[in-house]
Amino acid sequence: MSDRVERIVIVGAGQAGGRAASELRGLGFAGSITILGDEARLPYERPPLSKVVLAGDARAEDAPVNPAAFYEEQGIELRLDDPACAIDRAGSAVSLGSGETIPYDRLILATGVRPRALRVAGADMAGIFSLRTAADAERIGASLATARSVAIVGGGFVGLEVASLASARGLPVTVIERAGRCLSRVVPPLAAGRIAARHLERNVRIRCDAEIAAITGDGRVEHIELADGERVAADLVIVGIGSRPQDDLALAAGLACADGVLVDARGRTSDPAIHAIGDVARHGAGRHESWQNAEHGAARAASSIMGLPLPADDAPWFWTDQQGWNVQLVGAFVDGDDVREVSLGPESFVHLHVRDGRLAGAVLFNAGRERRKLTRMIGQAASFDQIIGQQTGLGVA
């Protein structure tokens, strides 16, 4: 591995890749930075895709990771619409689909994830989409304009955000969830129950414990057949059943991978010249697919490459828009947390999770004003009454 770092190549032009470039320049890296991307667009933020972009209220370009002029101003080269094909670790170079070879001193993998595919008969029919890219959001948005009934396969964040938009347009929507409840992976039961109830109030049908037997139609989807015999009519189907890390390049190059590219606390892979960040990287128990994790990973990798101390991470934070509610989760949640709901006003409330006498996490419903204060209290010894007392906004109703 070269000790002199003059050339940094970033594979992946998403949130993590774009931010790694700006973090490196922010820390004073003066060498060359090249970002390789397989999409033809400048790095954009993904959270708006399933919200304002899908609704047609904004374009993906309206939420850039860095301002459009940033790359030229900062001397950052973008090689877009040209996927990376292979990493030559011995030769310290990446080869592109166009046949070109880009040499590096340090490589940052920010290749993200791809949607998990639905493996069922008929899943390749027209009218069935998953949502990952700006182009996906544009295609689904166009289909929503003419759809008559919508089915969402998977009751996760993205699926339920699409359900919100579709039901707001008066379309009949059915959410088909395999588990016993929606949002079971990251949202604690009480909060998930509040969100599901809100969807039911807004005429979204939710079918839990549901297995799909087949998708039927005449080249174009017409029905989803469930294993219990129910037939759900839908001419637009959104599949949101999780995602898989895009670790093909890393695997082929012999880097250690296990549901993601394995990294240490600095973001280094099993090859010290290569870092991995964002959704594709796995540190410890699992991967974290979130905007904040992409930001943190980019900051860590940039500090690591520059030989600087690692920046401190904030508590995990995630947000979602559900049926007109802004919902934010900070901290970590486990079964058995002591939970209290505190009302802040009409349709504004907070779930406080206390574990072992400390604030472990909070779910904020239309209460973003409290988020920074609560985040600072996470991990501190506090009873509910103390937390509520210290929160100026949390006047007990």
Added chain:
Amino acid sequence: MLSDMDLVRIGKADDLQEGEIRRVSVPGYEPLALCRSGGRLHLFADMCSHGMASLSEGEVADGQVFCPFHGGGFDVATGMPTERPCTIPINVYALVERDGDVLVAGKM
């Protein structure tokens, strides 16, 4: 020198405590947010430059306003972004206090 023609009355703000913020409607202007920070009143666009969020539902602290949706921050005096994901400044408006009334005096 501003003539009175250029000043539009917002209303009274003596009830607005340090760190408080509220949305105000002024004819001829985009929706605005008025806050008291560092002992002074500040007036700026209510809509976050990053998305469809109302900054008057956010938090005012350390001379900044933080968006309630995604946590982005702006300097209340200059409108410059201070915290990601916000990268685009918001409009800031000059104001005048006269006889207990707050009046907007145009974009800064």
